[in-house]
């Protein structure tokens with residue numbers, strides 16, 4: 001594809017060193033919960049600006065561990081409907097009841113006022129998801145709202161490695177945060193996840209939960225209903241090398257985003273604007289095409305005529321309309337429903353060139369014009 005939706009980049013020099021370290025692990029037999037996992041955790045805690053980081057098997061397990069550690073069983077958790085399936089699913093797996101909140105059109109994050117309206121004496125936590133890598137500038141209000149209600153704010157930071165708001169990194173705003181290293185994320189470990197927290201109790205609980213609920217590594221006393229949520233050493237090695245690349249990957253993504261910002265106005269496409277103080281890692285570049293554009297047809301035309309792949313939406317449909325969660329009736333959370341139905345995500349990767357980005361803008365302009373002609377004909 002001339003411009004694929006995403007491109008996973010593990011530079012050759014890193015691949016050589018990763019393989020050498022994996023070979024050492026294979027020779028020594030130290031394949032899980034070893035020095036690489038510990039080093040990955042230390043380095044990640046620095047990136048997230050927290051006292052602790054706990055490496056786990058996925059972003060999904062990071063979320064479930066957090067919800068189990070804070071104890072949501074039998075209580076409610078306010079979750080934005082505009083998120084990935086795993087966010088509300090993790091609440092339910094941990095025994096909680098999900099209350100879906102509306103979406104703020106300025107940031108695609110949780111609508112603060114609606115979240116506030118959903119809080120009651122059964123509420124155990126509120127979740128904010130940094131959609132596309134953007135930290136909502138209203139996060140201070142969320143922090144205050146949660147503090148007033150005596151409940152924790154939890155970050156689903158699966159999209160937001162290295163993103164900041166006024167210099168403060170994603171992962172350091174709530175009691176705990178969950179990150180994902182799934183291959184399409186800004187950095188990957190193959191599969192993997194990380195919990196960041198400055199809370200000593202959450203740190204201890206998370207380490208127990210990720211290793212079958214055992215009180216200690218060598219203990220056979222299971223004190224919590226944990227699981228095998230460990231991260232293997234080979235995954236940790238890949239993650240460590242990717243983490244070193246994070247600043248350079250983000251800079252490359254921000255450079256591409258600037259080209260899109262400049263180019264889109266002339267073709268009638270409105271980018272999600274960056275609030276003052278926000279620095280996104282541009283996991284996704286979110287934009288809104290003119291009203292009435294058929295997204296499926298537009299994506300097909302871009303792919304087939306221009307060899308450009310738009311990346312997956314965040315999200316194609318809000319969680320409250322997913323059959324597994326109820327679903328609530330269409331029209332219940334109309335802002336999220338409309339944003340989810342209409343927005344597009346332009347391709348971004350650490351290895352895209354400026355020419356690629358210019359080609360995407362040009363192709364999008366042409367595809368939109370062709371779509372209009374096709375509709376009018």
Ligand SMILES: Cc1ncc(COP(=O)(O)O)c(C=O)c1O
Nearest residue numbers: 058059060084086158180181182
């Ligand atoms: C917002 C969000 N939360 C959670 C997850 C789950 O992460 P993982 O795929 O590593 O389990 C993802 C991953 O796609 C995500 O985008």
